[in-house]
Amino acid sequence: MILLPLSSALADYSVTTDFPGGNAMIEQSGEDTIRITPDLRDTTTAWFYWYVAVKGAEGKTLHFEVQRVAGESSMGARGPGVSVDGGKTWKWLGSDAFKEDDKKAEFSYTFGPQDKDVRFSVGMPYVPENLTQFLSAHKGNPFLQQKVLTKSSKGRDVPLLIFSNPARKAPYTVAITARNHACEMMGSYVLEGIMEGLLAEDAQGKWLRDNVDFFIVPFADYDGVADGDQGKNRAPHDHNRDYGDETIYPEIAAIKAQLPAWSAGRPLVFFDLHDPALKGEYFETLFFLENLNESLNAPLERFVSLVERDGQGLIRVSPNMIMKHGTGYNKKTSEDGPPLHASGWAGQLPNAILSTTVELAYANVSGYEVTAESARELGRDMAWALVPFLQESKKP
Numbered sequence: 001m002i003l004l005p006l007s008s009a010l011a012d013y014s015v016t017t018d019f020p021g022g023n024a025m026i027e028q029s030g031e032d033t034i035r036i037t038p039d040l041r042d043t044t045t046a047w048f049y050w051y052v053a054v055k056g057a058e059g060k061t062l063h064f065e066v067q068r069v070a071g072e073s074s075m076g077a078r079g080p081g082v083s084v085d086g087g088k089t090w091k092w093l094g095s096d097a098f099k100e101d102d103k104k105a106e107f108s109y110t111f112g113p114q115d116k117d118v119r120f121s122v123g124m125p126y127v128p129e130n131l132t133q134f135l136s137a138h139k140g141n142p143f144l145q146q147k148v149l150t151k152s153s154k155g156r157d158v159p160l161l162i163f164s165n166p167a168r169k170a171p172y173t174v175a176i177t178a179r180n181h182a183c184e185m186m187g188s189y190v191l192e193g194i195m196e197g198l199l200a201e202d203a204q205g206k207w208l209r210d211n212v213d214f215f216i217v218p219f220a221d222y223d224g225v226a227d228g229d230q231g232k233n234r235a236p237h238d239h240n241r242d243y244g245d246e247t248i249y250p251e252i253a254a255i256k257a258q259l260p261a262w263s264a265g266r267p268l269v270f271f272d273l274h275d276p277a278l279k280g281e282y283f284e285t286l287f288f289l290e291n292l293n294e295s296l297n298a299p300l301e302r303f304v305s306l307v308e309r310d311g312q313g314l315i316r317v318s319p320n321m322i323m324k325h326g327t328g329y330n331k332k333t334s335e336d337g338p339p340l341h342a343s344g345w346a347g348q349l350p351n352a353i354l355s356t357t358v359e360l361a362y363a364n365v366s367g368y369e370v371t372a373e374s375a376r377e378l379g380r381d382m383a384w385a386l387v388p389f390l391q392e393s394k395k396p
């Protein structure tokens with residue numbers, strides 16, 4: 001939705017958010033300057049997600065001003081994500097391509113003669129259409145069942161993906177959720193990488209298909225992803241604070257009811273995929289959060305060391321990427337009551353053998369560039385590490 005439409009007298013191009021995932025308040029300032037502010041909607045704190053399309057600006061150079069919200073930057077470490085194919089593929093404009101002061105970040109973009117529809121965002125948005133495109137490449141694969149988890153609050157069908165060998169029930173189970181915080185799209189590319197890993201025609205893929213059933217919820221806040229909400233810190237609480245006793249979102253109620261029944265007591269690994277705050281040294285890394293359930297600490301250490309040992313992706317994983325319980329923002333204790341977040345909830349299930357929140361920075365992991373591709377590689381490395389991890393774990 002365009003909250004502040006461009007004056008048609010001044011512009012013959014348009015800047016819109018009228019598409020899945022779109023988000024911004026847009027103002028025009030002069031003929032060629034576009035001012036963008038993240039639209040917080042029901043988010044109760046400053047947050048930074050925005051995603052716009054510029055149409056009909058072929059041959060022009062436009063200037064963009066991306067406003068801070070309550071002093072917080074709305075521009076990532078490598079500048080805006082840019083897509084010239086309607087959001088299918090993305091590149092960072094680059095860390096040298098913008099400047100920033102305490103009010104706004106600014107960049108310019110020169111549209112080529114073919115650039116009828118160019119997308120700009122704080123990240124590399126991944127919406128249901130991206131998943132549809134991924135799945136279409138695996139249509140007819142007998143290991144993949146596309147199901148409906150439930151209806152969302154707004155009546156949409158929420159996808160559930162079950163990967164399993166139709167010939168037999170696997171001894172192990174892995175469940176993965178992404179987008180418990182709607183805007184945290186880089187986690188979706190990690191998920192694609194995990195799915196690529198388990199469908200691959202290599203020894204690891206074959207072992208996973210023979211031994212593991214997967215329960216995957218690609219969009220835990222489906223309406224938020226489709227509508228372009230921040231999702232994070234939504235009122236009265238967000239989806240990743242909905243796993244306690246007072247569940248209000250149908251997706252989370254369905255996960256809580258269906259996942260334990262589906263895993264049926266088999267050993268369960270649980271990953272919840274996120275991105276942290278936008279930038280700053282503390283957030284420009286990758287974290288695997290230790291669980292409140294201390295018996296899962298050693299397995300997490302082992303899993304991360306296996307990703308480090310066997311990983312081949314650009315983003316190098318190391319044990320210092322484990323955020324220990326009681327450190328950083330991983331500070332909830334059992335005195336705070338039952339865990340409200342996804343990996344905390346899953347870690348309390350009696351058959352959990354590993355449960356962690358994975359926080360992948362939007363653009364930088366210790367200097368390594370986070371892109372759709374490097375995030376997919378990380379996912380593939382995680383899928384590979386599951387093989388020795390599960391082989392070592394006690395036979396069910």
Ligand SMILES: [Zn+2]
Nearest residue numbers: 181184274275
């Ligand atoms: Zn998150």
